[in-house]
Amino acid sequence: MMSNKWFETGWFRWMLVVAATISMALVSVYEYSWTLYTVPTLGQKL
Incomplete structure (x- = not known):
């Protein structure tokens, strides 16, 4: 029983x-994909 309890915890x-x-x-x-898609869009708007 002890080994089973350890197995469940592990x-x-x-x-x-x-x-x-x-x-x-x-x-x-x-976050990476969001930055990848947002930065070029902001660059085009600016």
Whole structure:
């Protein structure tokens, strides 16, 4: 039973780490693409 409890805890922490990494990656890609599309548009307007 103890090993099962450790497995569940480790899996939960691993999922949190993976979720945080994916979230950071998505935010970075979103900000990069937003800058990529916004800067040229602002340059054309100016």
